[in-house]
Amino acid sequence: MPRQGRPRLDRPETLTARALEQIALQLTGHARAVVSDVRRRADQLPKGSGPKALADVVLREAEGRLSAPIEGTVRCVQNRARLVRALYERLDRLDAAAPV
Secondary structure (H helix, E strand, O other): OOOOOOOOOOOHHHOOHHHHHHHHHHHHHHHHHHHHHHHHHHHOOOOOOHHHHHHHHHHHHHHHHHOOOOOOOHHHHHHHHHHHHHHHHHHHHHHHHOOO
């Protein structure tokens, strides 16, 4: 007898469009929070520094990607997850470049 309960994330075909939309919404909120952290850290760096310039590029790209409408698709969820990962990578690099 099949087990009832939460959908399995390793099997996207079992997720409904509504569930995927909810996941995308959560990732969007998380991405916006990390954008805020990246912006705050980048603003602490000197103008014209390489890490600040790269952070500005990542922030512009993130805003563009976050402005795209949310869809109840695996592709949308994957794109939002990739964005969150890229933002965290930039945040880690900014932490490494921050003056002590």
